[in-house]
Amino acid sequence: MTDKSSQSHTSPADSAYDGQNTLAQRLFPASADPYIRLLRLDRPIGTWLLAWPALWGLAFAYHSQLVSPNPTNDPWSAPVLFGLFLIGAFLTRSAGCVFNDIADRKIDAQVARTKERPIASGAISVKTALFILAVLLLGAALILFQMNWLTIYLGLFIIIPILIYPFMKRFTYYPQAMLALCFSWGALMGWTAVTNQIEPAGLLVTLAAFAWTMGFDTIYAHQDKQDDAVIGMKSTALKFGDATKPWLIVFYTITLVSLLIAGALVGTKVIFFTSLAMASLHASWQISTLNINNPANCLTRFRANGLFGLIILVGICLDLGMATLMSEVQ
Numbered sequence: 001m002t003d004k005s006s007q008s009h010t011s012p013a014d015s016a017y018d019g020q021n022t023l024a025q026r027l028f029p030a031s032a033d034p035y036i037r038l039l040r041l042d043r044p045i046g047t048w049l050l051a052w053p054a055l056w057g058l059a060f061a062y063h064s065q066l067v068s069p070n071p072t073n074d075p076w077s078a079p080v081l082f083g084l085f086l087i088g089a090f091l092t093r094s095a096g097c098v099f100n101d102i103a104d105r106k107i108d109a110q111v112a113r114t115k116e117r118p119i120a121s122g123a124i125s126v127k128t129a130l131f132i133l134a135v136l137l138l139g140a141a142l143i144l145f146q147m148n149w150l151t152i153y154l155g156l157f158i159i160i161p162i163l164i165y166p167f168m169k170r171f172t173y174y175p176q177a178m179l180a181l182c183f184s185w186g187a188l189m190g191w192t193a194v195t196n197q198i199e200p201a202g203l204l205v206t207l208a209a210f211a212w213t214m215g216f217d218t219i220y221a222h223q224d225k226q227d228d229a230v231i232g233m234k235s236t237a238l239k240f241g242d243a244t245k246p247w248l249i250v251f252y253t254i255t256l257v258s259l260l261i262a263g264a265l266v267g268t269k270v271i272f273f274t275s276l277a278m279a280s281l282h283a284s285w286q287i288s289t290l291n292i293n294n295p296a297n298c299l300t301r302f303r304a305n306g307l308f309g310l311i312i313l314v315g316i317c318l319d320l321g322m323a324t325l326m327s328e329v330q
Helices: 023-027 030-038 045-067 075-103 126-144 149-157 159-168 175-195 200-221 225-231 236-266 270-289 295-303 305-329
Strands: none
Touching: 023 030, 030 075, 030 126, 045 075, 045 175, 045 200, 045 236, 045 305, 075 126, 075 159, 075 175, 126 149, 149 159, 149 175, 159 175, 175 200, 200 236, 200 295, 200 305, 225 236, 236 270, 236 305, 270 295, 270 305, 295 305
């Protein structure tokens, strides 16, 4: 579900084929290259950007269990849930990319940066792509149905925004908002997978992920604003224009403040708050050094959000580990 293309935003992060010899392309024969690019195996950043919010939600939820009078989940289930959500993020992101490329195949063929995408170029037929999509969705469904019913219902609901998203750029300057809903929903699902209920801290983590996605996909969209304008596509990059940096300050501030409050609610201590300070510095670097008229600069800042998300996750997990240790000592 993640690759915002020049006209596709489903998979922010992944520029069209540029001939790079990536690890995935070295591991598989040349004949597999169209499928590698279709699934974005050569560009894993989109999977990480989708996975981080879900893992934030999981880690925060497990932290909340330490201060809950009625914990609802066995802490030893954590490795299993983290693994399932990681696999689910990969399958969902890849499925979103395939669906996006099917929906945008005619548009992608008109744009230099995306015309070599496997479906747009004819390397993979629509029929074959639909079969691959079905397999990916089946795999994602098998993982989803390992969860509790609340999480299953949330997972089924988000299918609607995922299907709507590829078409939003034709009608609104805010397709990033629909992408942000899709990406941030994993945070709520991660929370409910542990707690089996919707609570303020889980909603705050979801809000943080929503605002973060609005920020990084706006950065990504600046790569394509000229092509988008020519063929009539819309994005927040075109809407915000020279006011992009102030808007990014708003988005990243909402992200960090929401995480700060969520952390306080679940009982995090100095380790998490230190990681949040580090993430704040990272966001400041992104915004201050961003050049919205330099596509390479935008792509670098966009990809740097993989580290931003990791910093936050590591902070929550280390704080959780320390809190667990202290609770056992006491």
